[in-house]
Amino acid sequence: MNKLNFTVDENKCVNCGQCVKCCPQHIIKIKNNVPKIYNEKVCLKCQHCMAVCPVGAISILNKNPDNSALEGFNINSEDLLNVIKSRRSCRHYKHENVSKEKLDKLKEMLDYTPTGVNCRGLYFSFIDDVEVMDDFRKHVYEKFVKFIKFIPFKPAIATKLVKQIENGKSPIFFDAPHIVAVSFDKKSVCKKIDYVIALSYFELYAQSMGLGTCWCGYADGIFRLFPDVRKKLGIPKTHELGYVMLFGEKDEKYTRITQPIPYEKYSVQKWDK
Ligand SMILES: Cc1cc2nc3c(=O)[nH]c(=O)nc-3n(C[C@H](O)[C@H](O)[C@H](O)COP(=O)(O)O)c2cc1C
Incomplete structure (x- = not known):
């Protein structure tokens, strides 16, 4: 031993x-x-x-x-490709909780996502309940509006967001019933990539269950502004916020995939010394 x-x-x-x-x-x-x-x-x-x-x-x-035990390995790679192709950023959600069964599966899946040198320095904060999410949304919007009104230099995008919030819109969290924020241990070797991998896996697994997801860039910016929000989300002092994702049952249905402009892809043909 x-x-x-x-x-x-x-x-x-x-x-x-x-x-x-x-x-x-x-x-x-x-x-x-x-x-x-x-x-x-x-x-x-x-x-x-x-x-x-x-x-x-x-x-x-x-x-x-x-x-x-490996529970079989009969993934159809075409199905996986279809999930990737039909994945859309969701901005319209049902005002209801994702079932506990789906939530538990999503949370368990996160434990299997890879991290550099297997350091596993990630920390996941969830809002599991739609009513808690409503309170959170209201609180964060109030704080944000107050903050932007107070600062002398107001970035144009912030002014636009404030106007939308004051008009009763939800331009940052939409009507999402849930959020997951992933933070990383500041000492982790691959801290800038581990959380991106985890959220990417989360997004695809959630969408394979029929859920909607959206990377929430604005939330990311706002959480950085308000330490008390980060504290309420339980983010440890040893950790730094990585990114935020909205998710929930969709209230929208796409019947087609998109047709993205292909990236340039280069293949090395021969390695000249
Ligand atoms: C890192 C990242 C941050 C994003 N932040 C936001 C956001 O704050 N608000 C939003 O509406 N969409 C956000 N999106 C979604 C993109 O706008 C979206 O990917 C784009 O509209 C293309 O749509 P698709 O994801 O359905 O292909 C974000 C996407 C990524 C990858």
Whole structure:
């Protein structure tokens, strides 16, 4: 036993060496026909050793390999492509909660999103209830209007937003019933990308469930202005806000996909020295 609790069931181990091959830190070696971890300080805790073992002989971090069963892998890649192509930014939502079942699945999915060196420094703040979201929206709009009126230099976009809010519109959060804000540990190695990946996965999984989502650039700016809002969202002091996404059941239906202007894509044909 060691701190990682890396254990091998010697009765099961078939000595295939897959754990040695797949360890990204190259710290597993076979000794006396049994895999062992050396230099556990550099272990990424990625659990590849446990996941790759064909006979479920390896446990790490007290995880039982029997709870790691792959539930089939029959994704139709065309379906995934259709989700990507038909994903739209949603700005019209039903005033109702997303079911607990969908919410739980979305939250669980986030645990599987990758982070640089597996540092897992993300923190997710949710508004799960449509009424809490209504109070939040009202409070943030009031604060925003007051703030913009108070400052001497008013950016044109802020003046426009204030006018819309005063006219009873909701130009930032629309009528979304839910929000997720993801923040990152300031010490994380890949802090500028980890949260983008997590929200991208979140968006696609949510849209595959028929939900609407919208990256909320304005909210991002506003949360940065108001530390008390960040505090109420439970964002730890060790963390910095990454980005914000609205989501909920859609009150709009697109019957076609869009036809984006293709990006330029360059392929290197030959590598000249
Ligand atoms: C990083 C990012 C920030 C965004 N912020 C906002 C926003 O604050 N308000 C909004 O209405 N749409 C926002 N959007 C949505 C874009 O405007 C949207 O992607 C664009 O209109 C194209 O529509 P589509 O996403 O349906 O293809 C944002 C999108 C991204 C990727």
